[in-house]
Amino acid sequence: MILSESTHGKHTRTATRVVGAGRRKEWTGPVVNPPVWRASTHLYEDTAALARNGQYNEDGRFFYGRRGSPTQWALCDALTQLEPGAAGTVIYPSGVAAIAGVLLTLVKPGDVLLISDNAYDPSRTMGTGLLTDFGVETRFFDPRDIEGYAALFCERTRAVLLEAPGSLSMEMCDLPELARIARAKGAVSVLDNTWASPLGFAALEHGIDISLMALTKHVGGHSDLMMGSASAGPELYAALRKRAQQLGNVVSPDDAALALRGLRTLALRLRQESESALKIARFLAERPEVAQVLCPMLPGAPGHELWSRDFTGGCGLFSFIFRGGSAADRDRFVDALSLFGIGFSWGGYESLALPIQPKGARSVMPWPPASGNDPAVDRHGVRLAIGLEDPEDLIADIAQALEAWKRA
Structure with missing residues (x-):
């Protein structure tokens, strides 16, 4: 039986939708996956067909290679089906390209953009670099300070860029309330939802206007492609699509096929990564060398209550802070x-470790985060991306590396 959109529609559970999404019969034919359509030129039977197709700009209608073909359309359709409330999805050649494409759709010279202070560093530098060349003013805010955030809006504020948990430092925030305030102020809310994906946080259902992801991470899942996406309701989707085409954004059909392949195991990988990460986070929380574990999935960790309230899943990415020690000690741990x-990156099947120092990428939020009355908290942290290895092996590896950290 060929799976159809209705077979895996909104009334089925998430894992089932992940398997069937985007597999329309007209795109797959008699095979399981859509073939890889490599084509720059689309041909028409006659000039009437050329004129007819030129009247429409939508996935599923051949026009020219830059507008995609069944391989890319199937990926967009699948991502849209996974984001409740979305009317469509635009794909971009990288996650950063998705961020740029979205922001260049929303703001114009003279506008104000609000960016969460703990956002991904390329998002921050887009606000302080690229967009300043277009006359856009960027204001950074602490997403945990609701009153301070609301006070930053003015008549020129057009968009808000959010991220949860925060990049590197993993702070959680009240996303529904931040989105509600933005909408009440007449601004569009954008969420970088790469960490949880729509499987762990249904962004549009919680009031977010545009949900973007670096498909490079979890959707690809195998550290072999670069891609980004943005999903939105009808009006914003149409605007995003138009601007992406104006900018010439296009994704290789080969990469789209890889992303579709990775997507099919997304639910399983996220579940395994999350279970392993939580086990490792609990281990680190008991270690005397560790001052604080920054993992919102961990009970008692900062932001756990908000994560439990709003999220249905997580992933393998979290950070921790050493109790004292130097940067050289921290690096010795990573090297061991x-x-x-x-x-860099994360969301692949392999585990990664990265020394972190968020202080240089903050404007209004302190680093390190507060940890009660513990005076031993230092600024030296590590971000772990937990992959699909056996968690007991990863714990043993971390344990021996902590011994190396202690050797002065």
């Missing part, structure tokens, strides 16, 4: 790990 690669 044998099962963790050292590198």
Whole structure:
């Protein structure tokens, strides 16, 4: 039986939708997956067909390679089906391209953009770099300070860029309330939802206007592609699509096929990563070398209550702070790990470790985060991206690396 959109519609559970989303019969034919359509030129039977197709700009209608073909359309359709409330999804050649494409759709010269102070660093530098060249003013805010956030709005504020949990430092915030205030002030709320994905946080259902992701991470899942996406309701989706085409954004059909392949195991991988990360976070929380574990999934950790209230899932990404020690000690810990690669990105099947120092990427939020009355909290932290290895092996590797950290 060929799976149809109705077979895996909104009335089925998430894991079932992940398997069937985007597999329309007209795109797959008699096979399981949509074929990889490599084409820059689309041909028409006659000039009437050329004129007819030119009247429409939508997925599923051939026009020119830059507008995609069944491989890309299937991915967009699948992502839209996974985001309740979305009318469509635009895909971009990277996560940063998605952020740029969304912001360049929403703001114009003279506008004000609000960015969460703990956002992904390229998001921050877009506000302080690229957008300043277009006459856009960026204001950073602490997303935990609701009153301070509300006070930043003015008649020129057009958009708010949110991220939860925060990049590197993992703070949670009241996303529904932040989105509600933005809408009441006439601004569009945008959420970088890469950490949880729609499987762990249904952004549009919680009031967010645009949900974007770096598909490079969890959706790809195998550290072999670069891609981003943005999903939205009808009006904003149409605006995003138009601006993406004006900017010439296009995704390789080969990469789209890889993203579709990764998508099918997304629910399983997120579940396993989350279970392993929570086990490792609990281990670290009991270690005397660790001052604080920054993992909202962990009971008692900062932001756990908000995560429990609003989220249905998480992932393998979290951070921790050493109790004292130097930057050299921290680096010695990372270098001593044998099962963790050292590198940027995350969301692949392999575990990664990265030294972090968020202080240089903050304007209004303190680093390190508060930890009660503990005077031993220092600024040296590590971000762990937990992959699909056995968590007991990863714990043993971390334990031996902590011994290296203690050797002065």
